[in-house]
Amino acid sequence: MNASSVNQPPLYAARTPIFPRRVSGKFRSLKWWLLFILLGIYYVVPWIRWDRGDALPDQAVLVDMAHRRFYFFMIEIWPHEFYFVGGLLIMAGLGLFLFTSVLGRVWCGYACPQTIWTDLFIAVERWIEGDRNNRVKLWNSPMTFRKLRLRMTKWTVWLLISVGTGGAWILYFADAPTLIQDFVTLSAHPVAYVTVGILTATTFVFGGFMREQVCTYMCPWPRIQAAMMDENSLTVAYREWRGEPRGKHRRARTDDSLGDCIDCYACVNVCPVGIDIRDGLQMECIGCALCIDACDDVMERIGKPRGLIDYMTLVDEKLKTESTNFHDLIKRLLRPRVILYACAWSLMGLGLLAALFLRPDIEFSISPVRNPLFVELSDGSIRNSYEIRIKNRHGSDTKFSIGMEADAPLSVRLEGSDELSTFVDADQTALRRVYVTAPAGSAAATGGKINIRLRVEDASNAASAQKTTTFHGKGQ
Amino acid sequence: MKPRQVIPESGDDIATGPDTTGHEWDGIKEYNNPMPRWWLWTMYATIVWGIAYAIAYPSWPLITKATPGLLDYTARGALEEDIRRFNASNAPLDEALVRMELDQVQSDTNLYAYALRGGAAVFRNHCSQCHGSGAAGATGYPNLLDDDWLWGGSEDAIRYTVAHGIRNENDSDARFSQMPAYGEFLETEEIDNLVEYVLSLSGQDHRIEMAVAGSELFAEQCSACHGDAGLGNQEEGAPNLTDAIWLFGGGRDEIRHSIYYSRYGVMPNWNERLTESQIRQVSLYVHQLGGGE
Numbered sequence: 001m002n003a004s005s006v007n008q009p010p011l012y013a014a015r016t017p018i019f020p021r022r023v024s025g026k027f028r029s030l031k032w033w034l035l036f037i038l039l040g041i042y043y044v045v046p047w048i049r050w051d052r053g054d055a056l057p058d059q060a061v062l063v064d065m066a067h068r069r070f071y072f073f074m075i076e077i078w079p080h081e082f083y084f085v086g087g088l089l090i091m092a093g094l095g096l097f098l099f100t101s102v103l104g105r106v107w108c109g110y111a112c113p114q115t116i117w118t119d120l121f122i123a124v125e126r127w128i129e130g131d132r133n134n135r136v137k138l139w140n141s142p143m144t145f146r147k148l149r150l151r152m153t154k155w156t157v158w159l160l161i162s163v164g165t166g167g168a169w170i171l172y173f174a175d176a177p178t179l180i181q182d183f184v185t186l187s188a189h190p191v192a193y194v195t196v197g198i199l200t201a202t203t204f205v206f207g208g209f210m211r212e213q214v215c216t217y218m219c220p221w222p223r224i225q226a227a228m229m230d231e232n233s234l235t236v237a238y239r240e241w242r243g244e245p246r247g248k249h250r251r252a253r254t255d256d257s258l259g260d261c262i263d264c265y266a267c268v269n270v271c272p273v274g275i276d277i278r279d280g281l282q283m284e285c286i287g288c289a290l291c292i293d294a295c296d297d298v299m300e301r302i303g304k305p306r307g308l309i310d311y312m313t314l315v316d317e318k319l320k321t322e323s324t325n326f327h328d329l330i331k332r333l334l335r336p337r338v339i340l341y342a343c344a345w346s347l348m349g350l351g352l353l354a355a356l357f358l359r360p361d362i363e364f365s366i367s368p369v370r371n372p373l374f375v376e377l378s379d380g381s382i383r384n385s386y387e388i389r390i391k392n393r394h395g396s397d398t399k400f401s402i403g404m405e406a407d408a409p410l411s412v413r414l415e416g417s418d419e420l421s422t423f424v425d426a427d428q429t430a431l432r433r434v435y436v437t438a439p440a441g442s443a444a445a446t447g448g449k450i451n452i453r454l455r456v457e458d459a460s461n462a463a464s465a466q467k468t469t470t471f472h473g474k475g476q
Numbered sequence: 477m478k479p480r481q482v483i484p485e486s487g488d489d490i491a492t493g494p495d496t497t498g499h500e501w502d503g504i505k506e507y508n509n510p511m512p513r514w515w516l517w518t519m520y521a522t523i524v525w526g527i528a529y530a531i532a533y534p535s536w537p538l539i540t541k542a543t544p545g546l547l548d549y550t551a552r553g554a555l556e557e558d559i560r561r562f563n564a565s566n567a568p569l570d571e572a573l574v575r576m577e578l579d580q581v582q583s584d585t586n587l588y589a590y591a592l593r594g595g596a597a598v599f600r601n602h603c604s605q606c607h608g609s610g611a612a613g614a615t616g617y618p619n620l621l622d623d624d625w626l627w628g629g630s631e632d633a634i635r636y637t638v639a640h641g642i643r644n645e646n647d648s649d650a651r652f653s654q655m656p657a658y659g660e661f662l663e664t665e666e667i668d669n670l671v672e673y674v675l676s677l678s679g680q681d682h683r684i685e686m687a688v689a690g691s692e693l694f695a696e697q698c699s700a701c702h703g704d705a706g707l708g709n710q711e712e713g714a715p716n717l718t719d720a721i722w723l724f725g726g727g728r729d730e731i732r733h734s735i736y737y738s739r740y741g742v743m744p745n746w747n748e749r750l751t752e753s754q755i756r757q758v759s760l761y762v763h764q765l766g767g768g769e
Contacts, residue, residue, distance in 0.1 A: 013513065
């Protein structure tokens with residue numbers, strides 16, 4: 001690698017530091033609101049309580065790995081219902097496709113954790129070290145006591161935020177108040193400390209130092225998004241036909257040969273990924289719209305119409321439209337791919353809702369013992385065994401009774417019990433063996449197989465369910 | 477849309493402005509979008525990691541094994557460590573199981589669940605070869621699911637049978653009984669009469685005159701062990717002849733064979749191969765299969 005050689009340009013380059021300037025405007029306000037709401041959700045949700053009975057945790061949202069349970073307010077998911085999580089992930093994926101094909105990189109610009117935490121870290125940086133010009137000056141100055149103090153202050157605040165990020169994450173996996181207490185008194189599980197450590201490190205490094213490099217070099221999503229966007233997708237772009245040729249603003253300018261762009265670099269100075277939006281669509285652009293706010297502010301001050309930099313599509317730019325009207329918007333929304341994504345997303349959602357509401361109140365399964373099919377007892381009667389699994393989804397121990405219906409004089413018994421009822425511990429699945437016996441010489445004992453129905457009834461709420469299974473006699 | 481001209485004459489990208497590398501093949505030029513330098517360092521870091529890993533863990537294949545690595549790790553060693561750990565954590569349960577009266581274990585839900593799980597594993601490994609994986613047995617190998625027991629079906633009786641076995645040479649405490657082979661000292665006609673009488677005991681079709689004749693012989697020769705009414709005796713391991721369950725078959729021919737040659741089923745003593753806890757586990761497991769007394 002010989003950087004000085006003209007024929008051999010460097011294959012690796014140092015990152016050019018970026019010092020985004022403060023900006024205000026409608027998109028910046030929207031981003032602040034989203035930041036507060038999303039971070040608020042992230043930090044507050046683990047503390048919401050939800051009563052589920054004595055034996056179950058009272059945390060509204062909890063991923064209980066140790067007991068293989070997932071709680072979300074009134075919904076409780078067991079491992080065999082993991083398809084709900086799968087379905088939600090599919091919906092999240094399809095939702096991203098849908099939003100990307102309509103609104104472009106709106107996820108990257110507004111909702112991605114990388115963007116949100118970087119925004120927060122930049123705000124802290126600005127609060128401690130000042131706005132763009134001060135930060136550039138500080139960056140270029142040699143290390144002094146003041147510079148060291150500012151750096152240390154900034155890193156300390158970043159670190160506190162980072163610890164808070166990792167700390168909040170683990171609260172979703174255990175009872176939050178208990179875990180916090182254990183964590184502080186150094187008696188929590190080592191996994192908690194390792195998780196907080198890793199998330200603290202990644203937040204600190206990604207939000208403080210890597211920033212746009214995460215999006216440009218590490219994240220696969222921007223590269224995938226390129227396949228979902230077309231000339232009708234919304235992007236942040238510069239109205240070249242209106243702005244060019246650019247030139248310095250003169251208060252009493254009468255020269256009409258210049259465009260609206262006064263080459264003030266406001267759009268470049270506020271950009272968190274360090275690009276010039278006037279160069280056209282670029283892979284670094286996360287669609288955060290801060291350059292729109294910056295440019296609109298300038299346009300207003302020099303008395304030109306807003307929207308030199310704007311949300312638009314490549315079609316708009318080609319048609320040289322000032323802004324998108326409602327009719328065009330509808331036409332743009334009703335593209336086949338958008339309809340397809342929307343339908344797939346809705347179908348998935350409806351399917352999950354249906355699955356959620358059609359979940360049976362009482363769940364049990366029967367597996368007839370097939371090894372052997374039947375047992376002949378000493379009095380000549382024929383006995384079949386059935387293993388039934390009863391799920392007790394209540395927060396307390398519950399009594400379940402078992403019944404049998406058949407068109408034959410069969411008797412039913414529960415292994416290890418004189419009664420036809422059994423207690424199942426709270427939040428557990430119990431395996432019980434049920435014996436069904438046909439008297440010696442009866443048609444069921446000597447014949448082939450007949451259908452019988454086993455019924456399980458929840459004594460606490462009288463909910464019951466029954467399933468059909470088969471009884472095998474000697475005669476097959 | 478008309479394709480955008482990506483590399484203008486100047487050699488610069490009109491969008492982001494990176495240079496080309498200067499390489500050109502058939503008019504196709506190569507962009508130079510330099511990666512950040514830390515990217516390069518992460519690659520060096522993975523190389524360093526790889527070298528360290530190869531030194532610390534088994535890696536280079538030799539003729540019979542691989543280089544052991546400084547940490548002396550083996551998958552088998554890790555497994556043995558796991559087994560040691562589980563055995564250590566189960567030790568209190570094993571101790572409790574050995575101390576407790578077997579018919580009381582069920583009252584300790586946790587210990588009982590442990591015993592059944594362990595017993596099922598022991599059964600699959602050591603018992604299923606003869607008794608079948610479903611414990612339904614086969615001709616000559618008792619069905620453990622039914623309610624008929626040669627040597628008793630209580631928890632303690634099953635434990636004794638598992639521990640000492642039946643008619644084996646290794647354990648002087650093995651359960652033992654020996655029915656004579658009557659073919660050696662009874663006439664064929666007498667045996668035929670006995671067969672008819674035994675058939676009558678379990679309510680099967682039989683020839684009445686022969687059975688009446690056989691009944692006297694039964695009282696003389698068989699009732700000492702099988703009882704006057706043929707109900708059997710668990711002390712002697714003598715089967716109940718009145719029920720529907722026949723270890724070696726309940727038909728005329730099978731019964732004749734049993735009387736003529738007798739039958740000697742053998743079961744090994746497991747007290748040398750299983751721990752007392754394992755014996756108790758499998759006894760409890762068998763007891764709850766549906767026939768336990």
